[in-house]
Amino acid sequence: GAGVSQSPRYKVAKRGQDVALRCDPISGHVSLFWYQQALGQGPEFLTYFQNEAQLDKSGLPSDRFFAERPEGSVSTLKIQRTQQEDSAVYLCASSLNGQDTDTQYFGPGTRLTVL
């Protein structure tokens, strides 16, 4: 079946612009995660949803970052007034039930470049 998909795959923004990144999880997956991966680094946790509830947003770096999952499926990560330090690959992952034995399935990522 289809895996996690993300769009756009690449996004170039001018500093100060707002961007919206989309994640389509695997159908039926309850849990959804967002990560930020800077060049040469591992993924860093941003936020986690269980269905439509955002249960952990402790990794969001500033109040310019906002994530939502209003119907418990598709999620959008929004970055307002983008800065150069926001340049990174943004990864989305989903898992079936959010249980400790679940596997997270990752999307291909959106590469954001802020000029």
Added chain:
Amino acid sequence: AQRVTQPEKLLSVFKGAPVELKCNYSYSGSPELFWYVQYSRQRLQLLLRHISRESIKGFTADLNKGETSFHLKKPFAQEEDSAMYYCALSGVYNFNKFYFGSGTKLNVKP
């Protein structure tokens, strides 16, 4: 503070040689440890987790709580093992928040 350290950015070995990718962690609780792999032009995917005590593609990893390590080992490296490897941890009671290391690129030479 929670931290995962992978001291080697790049590890090059010849085909058939043993390989060990190092991972050390610090965590104020009971950790769950994982290895993720990203092959060229593919997505990040789970390779193995310590709780399963399984061997995947000939790789094994043992959790050493005394040394706070979770090194990934394979006795005979294959060219198709060339990839980026990330060590990661979550908490037994907060298993939805993952911490990743910065990754080690394994290059297996023919």
